[in-house]
Amino acid sequence: MIPKIIAARHVQGFVIHLRFADGTEGDVNFDSELDGDVFLPLKNLSYFKEFILHPDLHTLTWPNGADFAPEFLYDKIQIPA
Secondary structure (H helix, E strand, O other): OOOOEEEEEEEEOOEEEEEEOOOOEEEEEOOOOOOOHHHHHHHOHHHHOOOEEOOOOOOEEOOOOOEOOHHHHHHHOEOOO
């Protein structure tokens, strides 16, 4: 089953807090995940903050079409202590 993100908020820098439909939540640090041409604009913090939670895909997307698979984000989550 593909995890669904139901809430996302910017924390600081390149960190976004995610909450999934199964109740799992925590932070994902994208600092080392922005490789490749489609992710290059996201290295600008102002642009990075322009993410939306796509209503049909249930994942983060940006205006230039960049996105991350929700399974990838689920695996990258760091649950706060």
